[in-house]
Amino acid sequence: xxxxxxxxxxxxxxxxxxxxxxxxxxxxxxxxxxxxxxxxxxxxxxxxxxxxxxxxxxxxxxxxxxxxxxxxxxxxxxxxxxxxxxxxxxxxxxxxxxxxxxxxxxxxxxxxxxxxxxxxxxxxxxxxxxxxxxxxxxxxxxxxxxxxxxxxxxxxxxxxxxxxxxxxxxxxxxxxxxxxxxxxxxxxxxxxxxxxxxxxxxxxxxxxxxxxxxxxxxxxxxxxxxxxxxxxxxxxxxxxxxxxxxxxxxxxxxxxxxxxxxxxxxxxxxxxxxxxxxxxxxxxxxxxxxxxxxxxxxxxxxxxxxxxxxxxxxxxxxxxxxxxxxxxxxxxxxxxxxxxxxxxxxxxxxxxxxxxxxxxxxxxxxxxxxxxxxxxxxxxxxxxxxxxxxxxxxxxxxxxxxxxxxxxxxxxxxxxxxxxxxxxxxxxxxxx
Amino acid sequence: xxxxxxxxxxxxxxxxxxxxxxxxxxxxxxxxxxxxxxxxxxxxxxxxxxxxxxxxxxxxxxxxxxxxxxxxxxxxxxxxxxxxxxxxxxxxxxxxxxxxxxxxxxxxxxxxxxxxxxxxxxxxxxxxxxxxxxxxxxxxxxxxxxxxxxxxxxxxxxxxxxxxxxxxxxxxxxxxxxxxxxxxxxxxxxxxxxxxxxxxxxxxxxxxxxxxxxxxxxxxxxxxxxxxxxxxxxxxxxxxxxxxxxxxxxxxxxxxxxxxxxxxxxxxxxxxxxxxxxxxxxxxxxxxxxxxxxxxxxxxxxxxxxxxxxxxxxxxxxxxxxxxxxxxxxxxxxxxxxxxxxxxxxxxxxxxxxxxxxxxxxxxxxxxxxxxxxxxxxxxxxxxxxxxxxxxxxxxxxxxxxxxxxxxxxxxxxxxxxxxxxxxxxxxxxxx
Numbered sequence: 122x123x124x125x126x127x128x129x130x131x132x133x134x135x136x137x138x139x140x141x142x143x144x145x146x147x148x149x150x151x152x153x154x155x156x157x158x159x160x161x162x163x164x165x166x167x168x169x170x171x172x173x174x175x176x177x178x179x180x181x182x183x184x185x186x187x188x189x190x191x192x193x194x195x196x197x198x199x200x201x202x203x204x205x206x207x208x209x210x211x212x213x214x215x216x217x218x219x220x221x222x223x224x225x226x227x228x229x230x231x232x233x234x235x236x237x238x239x240x241x242x243x244x245x246x247x248x249x250x251x252x253x254x255x256x257x258x259x260x261x262x263x264x265x266x267x268x269x270x271x272x273x274x275x276x277x278x279x280x281x282x283x284x285x286x287x288x289x290x291x292x293x294x295x296x297x298x299x300x301x302x303x304x305x306x307x308x309x310x311x312x313x314x315x316x317x318x319x320x321x322x323x324x325x326x327x328x329x330x331x332x333x334x335x336x337x338x339x340x341x342x343x344x345x346x347x348x349x350x351x352x353x354x355x356x357x358x359x360x361x362x363x364x365x366x367x368x369x370x371x372x373x374x375x376x377x378x379x380x381x382x383x384x385x386x387x388x389x390x391x392x393x394x395x396x397x398x399x400x401x402x403x404x405x406x407x408x409x410x411x412x413x414x415x416x417x418x419x420x421x422x423x424x425x426x427x428x429x430x431x432x433x434x435x436x437x438x439x440x441x442x443x444x445x446x447x448x449x450x451x452x453x454x455x456x457x458x459x460x461x462x463x464x465x466x467x468x469x470x471x472x473x474x475x476x477x478x479x480x481x482x483x484x485x486x487x488x489x490x491x492x493x494x495x496x497x498x499x500x501x502x503x504x505x506x507x508x509x510x511x512x513x514x515x516x517x518x519x520x521x522x523x524x525x526x527x528x529x530x531x532x533x534x535x536x537x538x539x540x541x542x543x544x545x546x547x548x549x550x551x552x553x
Numbered sequence: 554x555x556x557x558x559x560x561x562x563x564x565x566x567x568x569x570x571x572x573x574x575x576x577x578x579x580x581x582x583x584x585x586x587x588x589x590x591x592x593x594x595x596x597x598x599x600x601x602x603x604x605x606x607x608x609x610x611x612x613x614x615x616x617x618x619x620x621x622x623x624x625x626x627x628x629x630x631x632x633x634x635x636x637x638x639x640x641x642x643x644x645x646x647x648x649x650x651x652x653x654x655x656x657x658x659x660x661x662x663x664x665x666x667x668x669x670x671x672x673x674x675x676x677x678x679x680x681x682x683x684x685x686x687x688x689x690x691x692x693x694x695x696x697x698x699x700x701x702x703x704x705x706x707x708x709x710x711x712x713x714x715x716x717x718x719x720x721x722x723x724x725x726x727x728x729x730x731x732x733x734x735x736x737x738x739x740x741x742x743x744x745x746x747x748x749x750x751x752x753x754x755x756x757x758x759x760x761x762x763x764x765x766x767x768x769x770x771x772x773x774x775x776x777x778x779x780x781x782x783x784x785x786x787x788x789x790x791x792x793x794x795x796x797x798x799x800x801x802x803x804x805x806x807x808x809x810x811x812x813x814x815x816x817x818x819x820x821x822x823x824x825x826x827x828x829x830x831x832x833x834x835x836x837x838x839x840x841x842x843x844x845x846x847x848x849x850x851x852x853x854x855x856x857x858x859x860x861x862x863x864x865x866x867x868x869x870x871x872x873x874x875x876x877x878x879x880x881x882x883x884x885x886x887x888x889x890x891x892x893x894x895x896x897x898x899x900x901x902x903x904x905x906x907x908x909x910x911x912x913x914x915x916x917x918x919x920x921x922x923x924x925x926x927x928x929x930x931x932x933x934x935x936x937x938x939x940x941x942x943x944x945x946x947x948x949x950x951x952x953x954x955x956x957x958x959x960x961x962x963x964x965x966x967x968x969x970x971x972x973x974x975x976x977x978x979x980x981x982x983x984x985x
Contacts, residue, residue: 144598146787173785252767353571422853429853440875440876442875
């Protein structure tokens with residue numbers, strides 16, 4: 122909310138290239154990832170530009186950032202073997218450097234391709250080699266970052282001043298692996314010299330509207346000021362996230378702000394250290410040596426998928442049942458067909474039976490049952506699309522059951538349901 | 554690859570606001586969605602700028618697009634009740650219009666908030682009302698788009714020429730619902746008058762490297778030219794997508810290009826009409842009246858979740874088993890413990906037993922078994938991280954089984970595994 126007291130000394134912009142990203146066929150994972158890395162280095166990142174595979178658009182994006190006085194530009198994508206991959210060439214022209222074939226690099230790329238060729242024996246080796254020779258043509262004087270896939274990265278200083286350009290490949294795995302080498306180059310370090318590291322902290326709340334946080338911010342501002350804090354709030358998967366950036370000098374102001382939030386939102390503030398509810402559930406299960414299992418209808422396995430996203434989740438996730446049909450609810454989770462007949466498959470009673478069935482069938486300590494109407498079909502006036510019933514059961518008859526009407530489309534309802542289930546598991550674990 | 558023959562007559566830029574999007578805490582879903590809608594209207598979209606909740610950065614983004622001569626700017630986000638939501642104000646200043654309180658709008662927002670207040674009876678109604686009054690302050694003369702949540706959208710014509718700005722809320726559900734009203738306004742229609750609709754077609758291939766497509770493009774160019782086609786290729790979830798945009802006049806050139814791809818890639822080209830493998834599997838199951846069930850270990854329910862993403866999937870998805878522990882593999886999917894003991898849980902034999910178990914336990918026609926090592930722990934020299942075994946079984950002993958070494962981290966391996974499983978199901982269905 123308030124402006125930062127010290128201007129951060131190094132500034133950067135990100136250019137994400139690729140018509141597939143611009144038009145949304147591929148979600149951009151690189152802009153966000155690079156932003157986070159820059160922040161860790163104390164480099165202020167104000168812009169991400171997404172442009173298609175068009176020479177003039179990429180050039181304009183570089184010029185926009187240069188005109189804004191950034192010290193560093195990081196690009197992702199456009200280093201592949203096809204003719205629409207133009208980044209190296211555009212950056213070379215931007216930096217005023219001719220393109221030259223780096224022959225040892227060409228040889229190293231050929232070396233990388235050899236095992237690939239043996240995997241697809243029908244391919245023409247010369248055609249592949251020609252496609253990839255293009256990837257060894259680089260701006261003269263550029264620092265080459267060794268390929269992780271087949272595409273090398275580049276660090277290009279611009280003659281006569283102007284931002285240093287770091288050119289990275291589009292596939293996230295290659296970009297991630299190449300980043301440390303990029304940061305280690307002399308040109309990169311010179312460009313960001315003198316950056317002051319900012320702290321970033323996150324509070325997470327569940328179960329209140331964002332406007333309540335707005336009121337809390339006003340109260341905190343009136344009570345003791347928020348000088349030196351840059352606070353942003355957002356709604357994400359049904360949770361409110363409050364992220365604050367500040368220089369170390371403002372740490373005391375941040376502490377007072379956190380106390381205000383704690384006092385006003387004791388019942389909904391669930392994380393002060395940035396840990397997600399997923400991580401909290403995992404930590405709690407692991408610490409107490411408890412196991413968990415699921416029985417899902419409308420979420421179709423997404424909760425089990427989310428529980429097993431975390432590395433090491435096999436320590437506490439035993440498995441789950443996806444019981445989309447009524448027959449599966451009975452055959453797999455042991456739900457009494459007469460119960461389904463009497464109260465309907467979408468009901469708190471069936472959610473409870475599913476949670477019990479998950480526990481019993483998988484021999485788990487904690488069982489989660491979800492049944493609902495994700496839509497767009499299947500709603501009735503009594504049970505509209507968005508009605509979802511949840512139950513979480515633990516040993517000793519501890520149980521939480523909820524029936525909620527969720528807004529949004531099919532994907533929203535399914536995703537939000539997994540978040541609600543996670544919070545119910547967390548609450549029951551902390552209460553038991 | 555080649556330039557478009559006709560310059561499209563209307564051009565647009567997108568500005569996505571929100572520090573949470575810029576820094577990657579929230580993935581941007583609005584830029585891609587808006588890009589697709591603009592394309593349908595024949596409006597060329599060259600840039601998406603992502604900026605944080607900072608006044609000057611948002612203003613610079615608007616000015617950059619105006620300087621590039623766009624006819625239309627669409628913004629998303631920054632219409633909420635908190636002080637970091639600045640978009641209406643920044644756009645007002647950009648358009649040279651004072652901000653005014655729209656009292657009837659304020660009253661309508663109050664009306665929307667009433668049921669919300671009753672859901673959270675502890676909240677202070679006056680505080681909420683003050684938070685949301687801000688949302689009724691709009692640039693004078695702007696066309697108001699009625700709120701879907703609590704935030705109204707805006708269409709603002711810029712005095713003295715310059716692009717028309719469409720201001721939309723950040724939550725995708727609200728943005729989607731508001732879009733038709735935005736397109737219907739006089740200012741929007743005037744801004745994009747004369748746009749020529751472009752066709753866009755997509756080919757999808759599975760099981761070849763992107764460099765092979767580069768060679769095909771060169772051959773097609775040599776054989777009969779690609780004049781008037783704008784072709785981009787990208788890798789996505791293990792598939793190669795070839796997207797071509799062209800004006801109706803170049804339809805014949807596109808047809809010849811498709812014939813070249815068909816001839817060279819008969820075995821890997823699996824979709825010519827843009828349908829995803831998910832959709833093809835769904836269509837094939839539905840058309841033949843077959844049902845499907847899964848038994849997943851390393852993917853932990855993600856394949857079942859993916860199969861049930863599509864509306865109406867309850868017609869053919871019966872359910873699934875998430876068998877993370879060895880005990881669950883035996884107890885739920887009926888895998889012989891002695892088999893696991895002998896060949897290990899990650900093996901083609903266990904994958905086959907899982908596919909059979911899924912069929913038997915859920916009474917399904919098609920069964921899919923997946924078992925593998927998603928990492929980062931649990932790999933051995935014989936069975937490294939990334940080893941995943943798949944089996945798909947159908948009536949009459951029809952079966953496809955594969956053992957593959959997949960690259961990347963835990964999330965990549967799990968996601969890629971669901972794609973491979975989908976393709977195996979597709980192949981077996983088409984062969985049976």
